[in-house]
Amino acid sequence: MLHALDRQKIILDNLKVDSVTSINHLIQKTKFHESTIRRDLKILAVNQKIVIVRGGVIPLKEVDKKPNFIKNIEQKKKIARYAASLIEEKDSIIINGGTTCSLIPDYLENNNIKALTNSFSIASKLLNKNVTDVTIPGGRIYEHHSLILSPFNFETIKHFHASKLFLSCLSINEVGLLEDDENLAKFVTGLINISDEIILLVDDTKFYKNDGSFIVCPLESIDTIITNKLSSKVQNFQKACLRAVTVSD
Template sequence: MRQSERRRKILGKLSEAPFASVQDLQNLVGASEATIRRDLRKLADDGALKRVHGGVERPETQTSHLAGTPLARNKQINVVQKRAIARTAAGLIEPGETIVIDGGSTTSLLCPFLADLDLQVLTNSLPIVEQLLLSPRTRLLVPGGEVFREQNIILSPFEEDGTAECFASKILMGAQALSPVGLLQADSILIRAERRLMARAEKVIVLADSTKFERKTGLVLCPLSEIDTVVTDAGISAKSRNMLEKAGVEVVIAED
């Protein structure tokens, strides 16, 4: 088997399973152990995977924006719940509205449910732009600025980003975590972009599966009081729900 095909298969295997032993891969591609190891070393050098004793794992951070971004990996976690949340959140949108969609693994799932709503959508997320391009009934707006590869978003270093004239009824956004101190996000670049977008929308709707209430770490994007609605799944604890409602946040539970 050719080298390129072998390596492609190895990467493919890793996209299915989080771990693969050298023997697994040997059976998969039919090469000798030495050859497999050479492939693994090369791929690890490229950052496409991480070597561990006994085999390989997915890497911590991948910069290839196709298969391996943190976003793509994150996407595989809780997909079912996230999709249900996305469907419910899309139900909160009226046909013909102008909305803002912030980039993220959860919000990307919104796109299929928005196709026929004749929306005007402002987003800084390139994956979302790509998906919504397929819905001819959606008008798409993007801010100007620099493209950040890791987050796959556009962010202007300046105040003026070409969207000054755009004002939306709602913004849909994701979160790293939701804690009493507010909405937490992992990345300071994301935070800058999101603050900018939030200023363009009247109501703030946050999509967050219930695991987001267990996490506590991140950078504070805004206090809970600035959030109007949180869409989550049935796994949310009474305590977390109480926390949100005390802060004046409407809680919507997505049905599977």
């Protein structure tokens, strides 16, 4: 019989390969009994080796990766702070990955909420804020974006319902929101379809950029845009959306 430390090393070695995984997947890979796996995972979590969330297990080295925030960080912080102020007690929210969205938990005051995110770092921050219910969808790891995207036609989260969806994008113009990855664009479109209120977080550098060739949604799908600057040349964004909020620099 393997010693507990040996079992835990095997679990961590599997997480090095998969980055995020389910308990059932670990049982299949390690052949350990379910009760043994769960006991070892609790020990690893107490020792701050992993984070256990609904939908998976994440090695701490993954959730603690610091995004390389360089450009427009102060603007992003102010946008995220305002977005966090919109979250009310008992809200059911989705926070999509992205540099600005990943700052929302830093300013979160209400932790009696349900939250779904496809970002490791956002999930970790929500747990550190003692959010009572955090869900991560299953799917493929997109290391470049530090996201989990489901390849199964949205099966993993189609039954989730959000009162508010917070998202960003690579760029935005008259066509709508744009991304550089087809699967990411499809995934975010799916998130929009299960959400009541769509809130876009973008700094002014995202407007009228030619980055991204995959349309996430038209402007009319967005309920609120939060940005640091809404110049005269982008007034049509304000017309297309129900609400545009400008936070001061």
